[in-house]
Amino acid sequence: YAELNLRVPRNAPPPKVYSFEPAFPPEHFVSRYIAWAGAHTDAPTEYHEAAALALLAHTTAGTRAMLSPYPQGMPLNLYLVLCGGTTRTRKSTAQNLGTSMLEVPGRPMPGWRLPNRTTPEAMIEDMAERDGLAVLWTPDEFGVTLAQIYRRDFLRGMEELLLTFYGCERYKLRTLARETSVNMPHLTVLGAATPESLAMAGPGMMLGGLMPRFGIIFPRVLPDHRPAGTSPDLEMEYRVLAEELRMMFMNVGKRVTFSADALALLNDAEQRLAEQKHALRLPIMLYKVAALGAVGRSETFVTLEDAEAAVRVVDRWADGAAHLSSFLTKKTQDFEFERIIDDAVAFIEDAGGTCLRTELAGTLKVRERIMKEVAETLHGRGRLRITQDTNGDEVWRLQ
Numbered sequence: 001y002a003e004l005n006l007r008v009p010r011n012a013p014p015p016k017v018y019s020f021e022p023a024f025p026p027e028h029f030v031s032r033y034i035a036w037a038g039a040h041t042d043a044p045t046e047y048h049e050a051a052a053l054a055l056l057a058h059t060t061a062g063t064r065a066m067l068s069p070y071p072q073g074m075p076l077n078l079y080l081v082l083c084g085g086t087t088r089t090r091k092s093t094a095q096n097l098g099t100s101m102l103e104v105p106g107r108p109m110p111g112w113r114l115p116n117r118t119t120p121e122a123m124i125e126d127m128a129e130r131d132g133l134a135v136l137w138t139p140d141e142f143g144v145t146l147a148q149i150y151r152r153d154f155l156r157g158m159e160e161l162l163l164t165f166y167g168c169e170r171y172k173l174r175t176l177a178r179e180t181s182v183n184m185p186h187l188t189v190l191g192a193a194t195p196e197s198l199a200m201a202g203p204g205m206m207l208g209g210l211m212p213r214f215g216i217i218f219p220r221v222l223p224d225h226r227p228a229g230t231s232p233d234l235e236m237e238y239r240v241l242a243e244e245l246r247m248m249f250m251n252v253g254k255r256v257t258f259s260a261d262a263l264a265l266l267n268d269a270e271q272r273l274a275e276q277k278h279a280l281r282l283p284i285m286l287y288k289v290a291a292l293g294a295v296g297r298s299e300t301f302v303t304l305e306d307a308e309a310a311v312r313v314v315d316r317w318a319d320g321a322a323h324l325s326s327f328l329t330k331k332t333q334d335f336e337f338e339r340i341i342d343d344a345v346a347f348i349e350d351a352g353g354t355c356l357r358t359e360l361a362g363t364l365k366v367r368e369r370i371m372k373e374v375a376e377t378l379h380g381r382g383r384l385r386i387t388q389d390t391n392g393d394e395v396w397r398l399q
Helices: 029-038 045-058 091-100 120-129 142-149 158-166 195-199 235-250 260-274 282-295 304-325 332-350 357-364 368-380
Strands: 079-083 135-137 171-174 179-182 187-193 215-217 255-258 354-356 384-388 394-398
Touching: 029 045, 029 091, 029 235, 045 079, 045 091, 045 187, 045 215, 045 235, 045 282, 045 304, 079 091, 079 195, 091 187, 120 158, 120 171, 120 179, 142 158, 142 187, 142 195, 142 332, 158 171, 158 187, 187 195, 195 304, 195 332, 215 304, 255 260, 255 282, 260 282, 260 304, 282 304, 332 354, 332 357, 332 368, 332 394, 354 357, 357 368, 357 394, 368 384
Parallel strands: 079 187, 079 215, 135 187
Antiparallel strands: 171 179, 354 394, 384 394
């Protein structure tokens, strides 16, 4: 399957140059984390910014932002998804760098990570066992999971569950055998997905209650590719950042308050975002990120500078939602083809990562032309390697 040789028209506009405007001052936890993570990979800086905020949110179990619409205080957990292409964007790398902060050898953090793949019943059990503790979920194929929520019976109820945990509300599951309760959930999500896989969930995804609660980090331009080199020696910076997170874990249960000028700025930004159809739920994020800005300074008082940083960050997420919206308007046949791709990958994974082409074709029950397009698409995305066995049959192996 040869790669396409594309020619650029003479009148094509010049390529856009990647740029990133920092939201936080250099001494802030988020800025120092970005510097550390950015030294390891050429992933977009927006990903590292989101990962740093997810880490801060992860440390805030029991901490509440004191705002008038929330008599008991607003929880500071975040739901975020890193959106981009399959390999070049380094979504999984950015996720892994973030979670490495929670895995310092000999110094385990108090929080907990859920498995990448789970079911509603398994998630309830895991959350119940860690009731009141910080839980982080980092699904690396979140678009596929989201699409399956609306298609597969075994994930029925996942949307309701995630919506409940987003508000840190109590959840109770009663079966014939027993009753399981999660009284004080604190779940932060840092998922990764391609825009195509998110689009697979269809228009109902954005019309429902779940996806609009996610900050979508989807840069329109990527940084220049950085050739692989020797891993930088940043052990000291790594341990300093991790130790700061550990201390934040010890300061749970705080009350975060806002200065008058910070609230005025956030209120103005909220009104502006409320007028954007794709950003209807993002105004809540303004207050969460502003509060996390204070947490990242080891403070509990939100200043005007924290609010300004939050507006800059959430504006990025609003642009990411607008960028994603173009993928949600694709034709029905595009969604159907991506569903076939999804089913093909799931079948090969269930077969241990390798299967015969004839076995897959018998399961998918599609025409020969579609099978060829499936092979070309997966190969083009760097997911598939095709060989032949001793009988001359095609062997499909996921990469």
